[in-house]
Amino acid sequence: MEKINKFTSKIYRIYYYLFKDRFSKKLNLKFDNIKRWDLIDYLNTTYKFNSYLEIGCDDDQLFSKISIKEKIGVDPVSGGNYRAKSEDFFDKNLKKFDLVFIDGLHEYHQVKKDILNSIKFLNKEGFILVHDCLPRSISAQAVPRFRNIWNGDVWKAIVELRTYPNLEIFTCLADEGISIIQVKKNSQILKIEKNIADLKFKDYYYNYRDYMRVINFSEIKKKYI
Numbered sequence: 012m013e014k015i016n017k018f019t020s021k022i023y024r025i026y027y028y029l030f031k032d033r034f035s036k037k038l039n040l041k042f043d044n045i046k047r048w049d050l051i052d053y054l055n056t057t058y059k060f061n062s063y064l065e066i067g068c069d070d071d072q073l074f075s076k077i078s079i080k081e082k083i084g085v086d087p088v089s090g091g092n093y094r095a096k097s098e099d100f101f102d103k104n105l106k107k108f109d110l111v112f113i114d115g116l117h118e119y120h121q122v123k124k125d126i127l128n129s130i131k132f133l134n135k136e137g138f139i140l141v142h143d144c145l146p147r148s149i150s151a152q153a154v155p156r157f158r159n160i161w162n163g164d165v166w167k168a169i170v171e172l173r174t175y176p177n178l179e180i181f182t183c184l185a186d187e188g189i190s191i192i193q194v195k196k197n198s199q200i201l202k203i204e205k206n207i208a209d210l211k212f213k214d215y216y217y218n219y220r221d222y223m224r225v226i227n228f229s230e231i232k233k234k235y236i
């Protein structure tokens with residue numbers, strides 16, 4: 012993934028703390044020792060996927076481990092097998108997928124677009140997984156980005172979609188937080204008064220369990236069997 016240079020990092024850090032948000036507490040998240048490919052393997056063993064789409068592939072850390080018959084990996088810079096930004100891919104795409112893994116540009120509006128586009132091309136009973144949903148600190152989720160290790164504000168897209176009545180979403184406490192989205196009745200609709208774009212890290216810090224509907228891998232195994 013592209014490295015951020017020291018000068019840009021400093022400027023963006025100052026800008027973020029002066030004009031966007033400040034909060035010093037960090038979440039002490041105890042992630043399960045499960046990686047994104049383990050979760051995919053688990054779901055694939057149960058649901059037997061035939062087609063896979065990955066948005067954002069980098070060095071194929073995940074894409075190369077996917078053994079699903081038909082796979083497309085979209086990235087404008089590296090990895091995968093389709094060189095484009097996600098939106099350009101979706102504009103031309105005609106295929107449908109059983110599983111989509113979203114890990115492209117980690118910014119709220121883009122992630123929301125990627126999820127809504129993926130829903131259009133998802134087979135019935137399909138799954139969408141979204142990476143980097145549980146940042147620990149304000150700097151890990153700041154946009155514009157000023158750190159190399161970065162989750163972005165993917166969490167805001169998940170919070171917004173948790174308010175939709177037709178999307179069932181849980182977030183697995185593993186590998187930086189992986190949200191699992193299915194198009195079906197939302198059994199616990201999130202009620203939120205604030206405008207999503209105005210949410211601050213402090214809101215997430217105090218409410219992340221409820222916002223994201225966080226569950227452990229052991230609970231996933233009971234739900235998706």
Ligand SMILES: C[S@@+](CC[C@H](N)C(=O)[O-])C[C@H]1O[C@@H](n2cnc3c(N)ncnc32)[C@H](O)[C@@H]1O
Binds near residue numbers: 068
């Ligand atoms: C975090 S990396 C992906 C890591 C990979 N999925 C894995 O599991 O290891 C993010 C990737 O998203 C790509 N990217 C950035 N903007 C994108 C966009 N608009 N559409 C698709 N990919 C994008 C970057 O080029 C980068 O390779």
